[in-house]
Amino acid sequence: MGRHLDRAKAFFGRDTNGLLEGGRYSLLHSRSLEFDDLRPYVPGDDVRDIDWKATARSGDVLIKRFVSEKHHKILVVADAGRNMLGLSPSGERKADVAANVIGALGLITLRRSDQIGMVFGDSRGCVDIRLRRGETHLEYMLTRYLDHVRDHPGRSDVLTQLRWVCEHYRHRHLVVVVSDEPDTGERLDAMLSRLTPRHDVMWAMTADHPIVSSTDDDIGGYDVDGGAHVLSGVDLGFDVVAAYEEAEEARREALWEAMTTRAVPYAVFEGSRGIRSGLVGMTGVFARAG
Known part of the structure:
Protein backbone atom coordinates (compact mmCIF):
# COMPACT_ATOMS: atom_id res chain seq x y z
CA MET A 1 0.00 0.00 0.00
CA GLY A 2 0.99 3.65 -0.38
CA ARG A 3 2.01 5.82 2.57
CA HIS A 4 -1.34 7.60 2.90
CA LEU A 5 -3.30 4.35 2.89
CA ASP A 6 -0.82 2.77 5.27
CA ARG A 7 -1.34 5.68 7.67
CA ALA A 8 -5.11 5.18 7.57
CA LYS A 9 -4.67 1.45 8.21
CA ALA A 10 -2.55 2.21 11.28
CA PHE A 11 -5.52 3.96 12.85
CA PHE A 12 -8.35 1.87 11.42
CA GLY A 13 -6.87 -1.64 11.44
CA ARG A 14 -7.32 -4.51 9.02
CA ASP A 15 -10.69 -5.92 10.08
CA THR A 16 -13.54 -4.54 7.96
CA ASN A 17 -16.07 -7.26 8.79
CA GLY A 18 -19.44 -6.11 10.09
CA LEU A 19 -19.27 -2.61 8.60
CA LEU A 20 -22.09 -1.29 6.42
CA GLU A 21 -24.17 -4.41 6.90
CA GLY A 22 -27.77 -5.16 7.77
CA GLY A 23 -31.15 -3.87 6.71
CA ARG A 24 -31.80 -2.78 3.15
CA TYR A 25 -28.41 -1.05 3.00
CA SER A 26 -26.36 -4.25 2.98
CA LEU A 27 -23.48 -2.73 1.06
CA LEU A 28 -20.85 -5.38 1.61
CA HIS A 29 -23.05 -8.47 1.71
CA SER A 30 -26.44 -9.31 0.26
CA ARG A 31 -28.57 -12.37 -0.37
CA SER A 32 -27.16 -14.76 -2.95
CA LEU A 33 -26.54 -18.49 -3.30
CA GLU A 34 -22.93 -18.33 -2.08
CA VAL A 67 -21.28 -12.98 -0.69
CA SER A 68 -22.62 -9.99 -2.56
CA GLU A 69 -23.31 -10.49 -6.26
CA LYS A 70 -23.28 -6.74 -6.86
CA HIS A 71 -20.46 -4.27 -6.36
CA HIS A 72 -21.45 -0.92 -4.96
CA LYS A 73 -20.70 2.69 -5.75
CA ILE A 74 -19.38 4.90 -2.96
CA LEU A 75 -18.73 8.59 -3.55
CA VAL A 76 -16.67 10.58 -1.05
CA VAL A 77 -17.44 14.31 -1.03
CA ALA A 78 -14.69 16.16 0.81
CA ASP A 79 -13.94 19.71 1.86
CA ALA A 80 -10.43 20.63 0.73
CA GLY A 81 -10.68 24.31 1.65
CA ARG A 82 -8.91 26.44 4.24
CA ASN A 83 -11.00 25.14 7.13
CA MET A 84 -9.19 21.82 6.83
CA LEU A 85 -5.88 23.52 7.69
CA GLY A 86 -7.17 24.09 11.21
CA LEU A 87 -6.38 21.86 14.17
CA SER A 88 -8.58 19.14 15.57
CA PRO A 89 -8.87 18.55 19.34
CA SER A 90 -6.16 15.87 19.02
CA GLY A 91 -3.70 18.47 17.72
CA GLU A 92 -3.68 16.99 14.20
CA ARG A 93 -4.57 19.06 11.19
CA LYS A 94 -8.17 18.41 10.24
CA ALA A 95 -7.05 17.56 6.69
CA ASP A 96 -4.93 14.70 8.04
CA VAL A 97 -7.84 13.36 10.10
CA ALA A 98 -10.10 13.66 7.06
CA ALA A 99 -7.57 11.83 4.86
CA ASN A 100 -7.40 9.00 7.39
CA VAL A 101 -11.22 8.79 7.43
CA ILE A 102 -11.24 8.62 3.63
CA GLY A 103 -8.49 6.00 3.68
CA ALA A 104 -10.46 3.92 6.19
CA LEU A 105 -13.51 4.07 3.92
CA GLY A 106 -11.30 2.91 1.09
CA LEU A 107 -10.08 -0.05 3.13
CA ILE A 108 -13.71 -1.10 3.61
CA THR A 109 -14.23 -1.12 -0.18
CA LEU A 110 -11.16 -3.25 -0.92
CA ARG A 111 -12.50 -6.49 0.55
CA ARG A 112 -15.60 -6.40 -1.68
CA SER A 113 -13.95 -4.68 -4.66
CA ASP A 114 -16.53 -1.91 -4.46
CA GLN A 115 -16.08 1.14 -6.62
CA ILE A 116 -15.16 4.38 -4.91
CA GLY A 117 -14.76 7.89 -6.27
CA MET A 118 -14.31 11.36 -4.88
CA VAL A 119 -15.43 14.95 -5.37
CA PHE A 120 -13.38 17.51 -3.41
CA GLY A 121 -12.54 21.18 -3.56
CA ASP A 122 -13.39 24.54 -2.05
CA SER A 123 -15.62 27.52 -2.86
CA ARG A 124 -13.82 28.01 -6.19
CA GLY A 125 -14.86 24.65 -7.65
CA CYS A 126 -14.49 20.90 -7.63
CA VAL A 127 -12.12 18.10 -8.58
CA ASP A 128 -14.03 15.00 -9.70
CA ILE A 129 -12.22 11.65 -9.48
CA ARG A 130 -14.33 8.98 -11.13
CA LEU A 131 -15.19 5.67 -9.51
CA ARG A 132 -12.61 2.89 -9.70
CA ARG A 133 -11.27 0.06 -7.54
CA GLY A 134 -8.01 -0.88 -5.91
CA GLU A 135 -5.20 0.36 -3.69
CA THR A 136 -3.48 2.41 -6.39
CA HIS A 137 -6.69 4.32 -7.04
CA LEU A 138 -7.20 4.98 -3.31
CA GLU A 139 -3.65 6.25 -2.86
CA TYR A 140 -4.11 8.54 -5.88
CA MET A 141 -7.31 9.96 -4.36
CA LEU A 142 -5.63 10.67 -1.03
CA THR A 143 -2.58 12.26 -2.67
CA ARG A 144 -4.71 14.58 -4.83
CA TYR A 145 -6.81 15.58 -1.84
CA LEU A 146 -3.90 16.40 0.48
CA ASP A 147 -1.99 18.22 -2.26
CA HIS A 148 -5.02 20.45 -2.84
CA VAL A 149 -5.43 21.29 0.85
CA ARG A 150 -1.75 22.10 1.31
CA ASP A 151 -1.34 24.19 -1.86
CA HIS A 152 -3.12 27.51 -1.20
CA PRO A 153 -6.71 26.28 -0.85
CA GLY A 154 -9.68 28.62 -1.21
CA ARG A 155 -12.45 29.29 1.27
CA SER A 156 -14.22 26.16 2.47
CA ASP A 157 -17.76 25.60 1.24
CA VAL A 158 -18.62 21.90 1.01
CA LEU A 159 -22.06 22.81 -0.34
CA THR A 160 -20.25 23.70 -3.57
CA GLN A 161 -19.13 20.08 -3.84
CA LEU A 162 -22.58 18.75 -2.87
CA ARG A 163 -24.18 20.94 -5.53
CA TRP A 164 -21.83 19.37 -8.09
CA VAL A 165 -22.94 15.91 -6.99
CA CYS A 166 -26.62 16.86 -7.31
CA GLU A 167 -26.04 18.16 -10.83
CA HIS A 168 -23.71 15.46 -12.18
CA TYR A 169 -24.48 12.20 -10.34
CA ARG A 170 -27.93 11.04 -11.37
CA HIS A 171 -27.71 7.39 -10.37
CA ARG A 172 -27.89 6.34 -6.74
CA HIS A 173 -24.64 6.27 -4.75
CA LEU A 174 -23.66 6.01 -1.14
CA VAL A 175 -22.42 9.56 -0.59
CA VAL A 176 -20.04 9.99 2.36
CA VAL A 177 -19.39 13.66 3.10
CA VAL A 178 -16.09 14.40 4.86
CA SER A 179 -15.75 17.95 6.18
CA ASP A 180 -15.69 19.94 9.36
CA GLU A 181 -18.98 20.46 11.19
CA PRO A 182 -21.23 22.33 8.72
CA ASP A 183 -23.14 25.51 9.48
CA THR A 184 -26.83 24.76 9.88
CA GLY A 185 -29.49 26.85 8.23
CA GLU A 186 -31.48 27.20 5.04
CA ARG A 187 -28.54 26.51 2.68
CA LEU A 188 -27.70 23.20 4.31
CA ASP A 189 -31.34 22.13 4.60
CA ALA A 190 -32.03 23.00 0.96
CA MET A 191 -29.01 21.02 -0.19
CA LEU A 192 -29.91 17.95 1.88
CA SER A 193 -33.47 18.12 0.56
CA ARG A 194 -32.02 17.78 -2.97
CA LEU A 195 -29.42 15.18 -2.11
CA THR A 196 -31.12 12.68 0.19
CA PRO A 197 -34.01 11.62 -2.08
CA ARG A 198 -31.53 10.58 -4.77
CA HIS A 199 -28.57 9.25 -2.76
CA ASP A 200 -27.89 7.51 0.54
CA VAL A 201 -25.90 9.97 2.63
CA MET A 202 -23.60 9.76 5.65
CA TRP A 203 -21.49 12.60 7.06
CA ALA A 204 -18.07 12.27 8.71
CA MET A 205 -17.22 15.53 10.49
CA THR A 206 -13.81 16.60 11.76
CA ALA A 207 -14.13 18.61 14.98
CA ASP A 208 -12.46 21.97 15.51
CA HIS A 209 -9.97 22.53 18.27
CA PRO A 210 -11.87 24.62 20.89
CA ILE A 211 -11.32 28.33 20.37
CA VAL A 212 -11.23 28.83 24.15
CA SER A 213 -10.91 26.02 26.66
CA SER A 214 -11.33 27.98 29.94
CA THR A 215 -10.74 31.29 31.64
CA ASP A 216 -7.36 29.88 32.72
CA ASP A 217 -6.28 29.54 29.08
CA ASP A 218 -3.74 32.26 28.28
CA ILE A 219 -2.94 31.07 24.74
CA GLY A 220 -4.76 32.79 21.89
CA GLY A 221 -6.01 31.17 18.70
CA TYR A 222 -5.90 31.80 14.96
CA ASP A 223 -8.70 31.73 12.39
CA VAL A 224 -7.33 29.83 9.37
CA ASP A 225 -10.19 31.06 7.16
CA GLY A 226 -10.26 34.77 7.95
CA GLY A 227 -6.69 35.15 9.19
CA ALA A 228 -7.69 36.86 12.45
CA HIS A 229 -6.17 36.17 15.85
CA VAL A 230 -8.47 35.05 18.67
CA LEU A 231 -8.01 36.31 22.22
CA SER A 232 -7.24 33.85 25.02
CA GLY A 233 -9.69 32.86 27.74
CA VAL A 234 -7.81 35.02 30.22
CA ASP A 235 -8.26 38.06 27.96
CA LEU A 236 -11.90 37.34 27.15
CA GLY A 237 -13.08 36.80 30.72
CA PHE A 238 -15.68 34.57 32.35
CA ASP A 239 -18.82 36.04 30.76
CA VAL A 240 -17.53 35.76 27.20
CA VAL A 241 -16.22 32.21 27.73
CA ALA A 242 -19.55 31.15 29.25
CA ALA A 243 -21.43 32.67 26.29
CA TYR A 244 -19.12 30.83 23.89
CA GLU A 245 -19.77 27.49 25.61
CA GLU A 246 -23.52 28.12 25.53
CA ALA A 247 -23.36 28.97 21.82
CA GLU A 248 -21.36 25.80 21.13
CA GLU A 249 -23.99 23.68 22.89
CA ALA A 250 -26.75 25.32 20.84
CA ARG A 251 -24.76 24.76 17.65
CA ARG A 252 -24.34 21.05 18.40
CA GLU A 253 -28.06 20.68 19.09
CA ALA A 254 -28.95 22.45 15.85
CA LEU A 255 -26.57 20.17 13.93
CA TRP A 256 -28.10 17.06 15.50
CA GLU A 257 -31.59 18.27 14.58
CA ALA A 258 -30.61 19.09 10.99
CA MET A 259 -29.05 15.68 10.40
CA THR A 260 -31.77 13.74 12.22
CA THR A 261 -34.55 15.51 10.31
CA ARG A 262 -33.00 14.38 7.01
CA ALA A 263 -32.09 10.91 8.39
CA VAL A 264 -28.37 11.47 7.73
CA PRO A 265 -26.17 9.36 10.05
CA TYR A 266 -23.11 11.31 11.14
CA ALA A 267 -20.11 11.09 13.42
CA VAL A 268 -17.77 13.76 14.77
CA PHE A 269 -14.07 12.84 14.80
CA GLU A 270 -11.80 14.61 17.29
CA GLY A 271 -8.72 12.85 15.93
CA SER A 272 -7.49 9.87 13.95
CA ARG A 273 -7.53 7.54 16.94
CA GLY A 274 -11.32 7.73 17.02
CA ILE A 275 -11.79 6.78 13.39
CA ARG A 276 -12.67 3.13 13.87
CA SER A 277 -15.23 3.68 16.64
CA GLY A 278 -16.73 6.64 14.77
CA LEU A 279 -17.14 4.75 11.51
CA VAL A 280 -18.49 1.65 13.27
CA GLY A 281 -21.12 3.76 15.02
CA MET A 282 -22.05 5.76 11.93
CA THR A 283 -22.26 2.82 9.55
CA GLY A 284 -24.16 0.79 12.14
CA VAL A 285 -26.89 3.44 12.27
CA PHE A 286 -26.92 3.56 8.48
CA ALA A 287 -27.14 -0.22 8.09
CA ARG A 288 -30.11 -0.46 10.47
CA ALA A 289 -31.97 2.38 8.78
CA GLY A 290 -33.78 -0.03 6.49
Whole structure:
Protein backbone atom coordinates (compact mmCIF):
# COMPACT_ATOMS: atom_id res chain seq x y z
CA MET A 1 0.00 0.00 0.00
CA GLY A 2 0.99 3.65 -0.38
CA ARG A 3 2.01 5.82 2.57
CA HIS A 4 -1.34 7.60 2.90
CA LEU A 5 -3.30 4.35 2.89
CA ASP A 6 -0.82 2.77 5.27
CA ARG A 7 -1.34 5.68 7.67
CA ALA A 8 -5.11 5.18 7.57
CA LYS A 9 -4.67 1.45 8.21
CA ALA A 10 -2.55 2.21 11.28
CA PHE A 11 -5.52 3.96 12.85
CA PHE A 12 -8.35 1.87 11.42
CA GLY A 13 -6.87 -1.64 11.44
CA ARG A 14 -7.32 -4.51 9.02
CA ASP A 15 -10.69 -5.92 10.08
CA THR A 16 -13.54 -4.54 7.96
CA ASN A 17 -16.07 -7.26 8.79
CA GLY A 18 -19.44 -6.11 10.09
CA LEU A 19 -19.27 -2.61 8.60
CA LEU A 20 -22.09 -1.29 6.42
CA GLU A 21 -24.17 -4.41 6.90
CA GLY A 22 -27.77 -5.16 7.77
CA GLY A 23 -31.15 -3.87 6.71
CA ARG A 24 -31.80 -2.78 3.15
CA TYR A 25 -28.41 -1.05 3.00
CA SER A 26 -26.36 -4.25 2.98
CA LEU A 27 -23.48 -2.73 1.06
CA LEU A 28 -20.85 -5.38 1.61
CA HIS A 29 -23.05 -8.47 1.71
CA SER A 30 -26.44 -9.31 0.26
CA ARG A 31 -28.57 -12.37 -0.37
CA SER A 32 -27.16 -14.76 -2.95
CA LEU A 33 -26.54 -18.49 -3.30
CA GLU A 34 -22.93 -18.33 -2.08
CA PHE A 35 -22.62 -18.66 1.70
CA ASP A 36 -19.82 -16.65 3.33
CA ASP A 37 -19.88 -16.95 7.13
CA LEU A 38 -21.90 -16.26 10.28
CA ARG A 39 -22.14 -13.12 12.39
CA PRO A 40 -24.24 -11.92 15.36
CA TYR A 41 -27.75 -10.65 14.63
CA VAL A 42 -28.30 -6.89 14.80
CA PRO A 43 -31.68 -5.11 14.71
CA GLY A 44 -32.75 -4.54 11.12
CA ASP A 45 -31.39 -7.85 9.79
CA ASP A 46 -33.71 -10.05 7.77
CA VAL A 47 -34.97 -12.80 10.10
CA ARG A 48 -34.94 -15.19 7.14
CA ASP A 49 -31.14 -15.15 7.36
CA ILE A 50 -31.02 -16.50 10.93
CA ASP A 51 -29.16 -19.82 11.13
CA TRP A 52 -31.29 -21.57 13.75
CA LYS A 53 -29.01 -24.59 14.16
CA ALA A 54 -25.93 -22.46 14.74
CA THR A 55 -27.98 -20.22 17.05
CA ALA A 56 -29.02 -23.22 19.15
CA ARG A 57 -25.44 -24.47 19.42
CA SER A 58 -23.91 -21.12 20.37
CA GLY A 59 -26.66 -19.61 22.46
CA ASP A 60 -26.43 -16.36 20.45
CA VAL A 61 -28.62 -15.39 17.50
CA LEU A 62 -26.44 -15.80 14.39
CA ILE A 63 -27.07 -14.56 10.87
CA LYS A 64 -25.99 -16.27 7.67
CA ARG A 65 -23.88 -13.91 5.59
CA PHE A 66 -23.79 -14.25 1.83
CA VAL A 67 -21.28 -12.98 -0.69
CA SER A 68 -22.62 -9.99 -2.56
CA GLU A 69 -23.31 -10.49 -6.26
CA LYS A 70 -23.28 -6.74 -6.86
CA HIS A 71 -20.46 -4.27 -6.36
CA HIS A 72 -21.45 -0.92 -4.96
CA LYS A 73 -20.70 2.69 -5.75
CA ILE A 74 -19.38 4.90 -2.96
CA LEU A 75 -18.73 8.59 -3.55
CA VAL A 76 -16.67 10.58 -1.05
CA VAL A 77 -17.44 14.31 -1.03
CA ALA A 78 -14.69 16.16 0.81
CA ASP A 79 -13.94 19.71 1.86
CA ALA A 80 -10.43 20.63 0.73
CA GLY A 81 -10.68 24.31 1.65
CA ARG A 82 -8.91 26.44 4.24
CA ASN A 83 -11.00 25.14 7.13
CA MET A 84 -9.19 21.82 6.83
CA LEU A 85 -5.88 23.52 7.69
CA GLY A 86 -7.17 24.09 11.21
CA LEU A 87 -6.38 21.86 14.17
CA SER A 88 -8.58 19.14 15.57
CA PRO A 89 -8.87 18.55 19.34
CA SER A 90 -6.16 15.87 19.02
CA GLY A 91 -3.70 18.47 17.72
CA GLU A 92 -3.68 16.99 14.20
CA ARG A 93 -4.57 19.06 11.19
CA LYS A 94 -8.17 18.41 10.24
CA ALA A 95 -7.05 17.56 6.69
CA ASP A 96 -4.93 14.70 8.04
CA VAL A 97 -7.84 13.36 10.10
CA ALA A 98 -10.10 13.66 7.06
CA ALA A 99 -7.57 11.83 4.86
CA ASN A 100 -7.40 9.00 7.39
CA VAL A 101 -11.22 8.79 7.43
CA ILE A 102 -11.24 8.62 3.63
CA GLY A 103 -8.49 6.00 3.68
CA ALA A 104 -10.46 3.92 6.19
CA LEU A 105 -13.51 4.07 3.92
CA GLY A 106 -11.30 2.91 1.09
CA LEU A 107 -10.08 -0.05 3.13
CA ILE A 108 -13.71 -1.10 3.61
CA THR A 109 -14.23 -1.12 -0.18
CA LEU A 110 -11.16 -3.25 -0.92
CA ARG A 111 -12.50 -6.49 0.55
CA ARG A 112 -15.60 -6.40 -1.68
CA SER A 113 -13.95 -4.68 -4.66
CA ASP A 114 -16.53 -1.91 -4.46
CA GLN A 115 -16.08 1.14 -6.62
CA ILE A 116 -15.16 4.38 -4.91
CA GLY A 117 -14.76 7.89 -6.27
CA MET A 118 -14.31 11.36 -4.88
CA VAL A 119 -15.43 14.95 -5.37
CA PHE A 120 -13.38 17.51 -3.41
CA GLY A 121 -12.54 21.18 -3.56
CA ASP A 122 -13.39 24.54 -2.05
CA SER A 123 -15.62 27.52 -2.86
CA ARG A 124 -13.82 28.01 -6.19
CA GLY A 125 -14.86 24.65 -7.65
CA CYS A 126 -14.49 20.90 -7.63
CA VAL A 127 -12.12 18.10 -8.58
CA ASP A 128 -14.03 15.00 -9.70
CA ILE A 129 -12.22 11.65 -9.48
CA ARG A 130 -14.33 8.98 -11.13
CA LEU A 131 -15.19 5.67 -9.51
CA ARG A 132 -12.61 2.89 -9.70
CA ARG A 133 -11.27 0.06 -7.54
CA GLY A 134 -8.01 -0.88 -5.91
CA GLU A 135 -5.20 0.36 -3.69
CA THR A 136 -3.48 2.41 -6.39
CA HIS A 137 -6.69 4.32 -7.04
CA LEU A 138 -7.20 4.98 -3.31
CA GLU A 139 -3.65 6.25 -2.86
CA TYR A 140 -4.11 8.54 -5.88
CA MET A 141 -7.31 9.96 -4.36
CA LEU A 142 -5.63 10.67 -1.03
CA THR A 143 -2.58 12.26 -2.67
CA ARG A 144 -4.71 14.58 -4.83
CA TYR A 145 -6.81 15.58 -1.84
CA LEU A 146 -3.90 16.40 0.48
CA ASP A 147 -1.99 18.22 -2.26
CA HIS A 148 -5.02 20.45 -2.84
CA VAL A 149 -5.43 21.29 0.85
CA ARG A 150 -1.75 22.10 1.31
CA ASP A 151 -1.34 24.19 -1.86
CA HIS A 152 -3.12 27.51 -1.20
CA PRO A 153 -6.71 26.28 -0.85
CA GLY A 154 -9.68 28.62 -1.21
CA ARG A 155 -12.45 29.29 1.27
CA SER A 156 -14.22 26.16 2.47
CA ASP A 157 -17.76 25.60 1.24
CA VAL A 158 -18.62 21.90 1.01
CA LEU A 159 -22.06 22.81 -0.34
CA THR A 160 -20.25 23.70 -3.57
CA GLN A 161 -19.13 20.08 -3.84
CA LEU A 162 -22.58 18.75 -2.87
CA ARG A 163 -24.18 20.94 -5.53
CA TRP A 164 -21.83 19.37 -8.09
CA VAL A 165 -22.94 15.91 -6.99
CA CYS A 166 -26.62 16.86 -7.31
CA GLU A 167 -26.04 18.16 -10.83
CA HIS A 168 -23.71 15.46 -12.18
CA TYR A 169 -24.48 12.20 -10.34
CA ARG A 170 -27.93 11.04 -11.37
CA HIS A 171 -27.71 7.39 -10.37
CA ARG A 172 -27.89 6.34 -6.74
CA HIS A 173 -24.64 6.27 -4.75
CA LEU A 174 -23.66 6.01 -1.14
CA VAL A 175 -22.42 9.56 -0.59
CA VAL A 176 -20.04 9.99 2.36
CA VAL A 177 -19.39 13.66 3.10
CA VAL A 178 -16.09 14.40 4.86
CA SER A 179 -15.75 17.95 6.18
CA ASP A 180 -15.69 19.94 9.36
CA GLU A 181 -18.98 20.46 11.19
CA PRO A 182 -21.23 22.33 8.72
CA ASP A 183 -23.14 25.51 9.48
CA THR A 184 -26.83 24.76 9.88
CA GLY A 185 -29.49 26.85 8.23
CA GLU A 186 -31.48 27.20 5.04
CA ARG A 187 -28.54 26.51 2.68
CA LEU A 188 -27.70 23.20 4.31
CA ASP A 189 -31.34 22.13 4.60
CA ALA A 190 -32.03 23.00 0.96
CA MET A 191 -29.01 21.02 -0.19
CA LEU A 192 -29.91 17.95 1.88
CA SER A 193 -33.47 18.12 0.56
CA ARG A 194 -32.02 17.78 -2.97
CA LEU A 195 -29.42 15.18 -2.11
CA THR A 196 -31.12 12.68 0.19
CA PRO A 197 -34.01 11.62 -2.08
CA ARG A 198 -31.53 10.58 -4.77
CA HIS A 199 -28.57 9.25 -2.76
CA ASP A 200 -27.89 7.51 0.54
CA VAL A 201 -25.90 9.97 2.63
CA MET A 202 -23.60 9.76 5.65
CA TRP A 203 -21.49 12.60 7.06
CA ALA A 204 -18.07 12.27 8.71
CA MET A 205 -17.22 15.53 10.49
CA THR A 206 -13.81 16.60 11.76
CA ALA A 207 -14.13 18.61 14.98
CA ASP A 208 -12.46 21.97 15.51
CA HIS A 209 -9.97 22.53 18.27
CA PRO A 210 -11.87 24.62 20.89
CA ILE A 211 -11.32 28.33 20.37
CA VAL A 212 -11.23 28.83 24.15
CA SER A 213 -10.91 26.02 26.66
CA SER A 214 -11.33 27.98 29.94
CA THR A 215 -10.74 31.29 31.64
CA ASP A 216 -7.36 29.88 32.72
CA ASP A 217 -6.28 29.54 29.08
CA ASP A 218 -3.74 32.26 28.28
CA ILE A 219 -2.94 31.07 24.74
CA GLY A 220 -4.76 32.79 21.89
CA GLY A 221 -6.01 31.17 18.70
CA TYR A 222 -5.90 31.80 14.96
CA ASP A 223 -8.70 31.73 12.39
CA VAL A 224 -7.33 29.83 9.37
CA ASP A 225 -10.19 31.06 7.16
CA GLY A 226 -10.26 34.77 7.95
CA GLY A 227 -6.69 35.15 9.19
CA ALA A 228 -7.69 36.86 12.45
CA HIS A 229 -6.17 36.17 15.85
CA VAL A 230 -8.47 35.05 18.67
CA LEU A 231 -8.01 36.31 22.22
CA SER A 232 -7.24 33.85 25.02
CA GLY A 233 -9.69 32.86 27.74
CA VAL A 234 -7.81 35.02 30.22
CA ASP A 235 -8.26 38.06 27.96
CA LEU A 236 -11.90 37.34 27.15
CA GLY A 237 -13.08 36.80 30.72
CA PHE A 238 -15.68 34.57 32.35
CA ASP A 239 -18.82 36.04 30.76
CA VAL A 240 -17.53 35.76 27.20
CA VAL A 241 -16.22 32.21 27.73
CA ALA A 242 -19.55 31.15 29.25
CA ALA A 243 -21.43 32.67 26.29
CA TYR A 244 -19.12 30.83 23.89
CA GLU A 245 -19.77 27.49 25.61
CA GLU A 246 -23.52 28.12 25.53
CA ALA A 247 -23.36 28.97 21.82
CA GLU A 248 -21.36 25.80 21.13
CA GLU A 249 -23.99 23.68 22.89
CA ALA A 250 -26.75 25.32 20.84
CA ARG A 251 -24.76 24.76 17.65
CA ARG A 252 -24.34 21.05 18.40
CA GLU A 253 -28.06 20.68 19.09
CA ALA A 254 -28.95 22.45 15.85
CA LEU A 255 -26.57 20.17 13.93
CA TRP A 256 -28.10 17.06 15.50
CA GLU A 257 -31.59 18.27 14.58
CA ALA A 258 -30.61 19.09 10.99
CA MET A 259 -29.05 15.68 10.40
CA THR A 260 -31.77 13.74 12.22
CA THR A 261 -34.55 15.51 10.31
CA ARG A 262 -33.00 14.38 7.01
CA ALA A 263 -32.09 10.91 8.39
CA VAL A 264 -28.37 11.47 7.73
CA PRO A 265 -26.17 9.36 10.05
CA TYR A 266 -23.11 11.31 11.14
CA ALA A 267 -20.11 11.09 13.42
CA VAL A 268 -17.77 13.76 14.77
CA PHE A 269 -14.07 12.84 14.80
CA GLU A 270 -11.80 14.61 17.29
CA GLY A 271 -8.72 12.85 15.93
CA SER A 272 -7.49 9.87 13.95
CA ARG A 273 -7.53 7.54 16.94
CA GLY A 274 -11.32 7.73 17.02
CA ILE A 275 -11.79 6.78 13.39
CA ARG A 276 -12.67 3.13 13.87
CA SER A 277 -15.23 3.68 16.64
CA GLY A 278 -16.73 6.64 14.77
CA LEU A 279 -17.14 4.75 11.51
CA VAL A 280 -18.49 1.65 13.27
CA GLY A 281 -21.12 3.76 15.02
CA MET A 282 -22.05 5.76 11.93
CA THR A 283 -22.26 2.82 9.55
CA GLY A 284 -24.16 0.79 12.14
CA VAL A 285 -26.89 3.44 12.27
CA PHE A 286 -26.92 3.56 8.48
CA ALA A 287 -27.14 -0.22 8.09
CA ARG A 288 -30.11 -0.46 10.47
CA ALA A 289 -31.97 2.38 8.78
CA GLY A 290 -33.78 -0.03 6.49
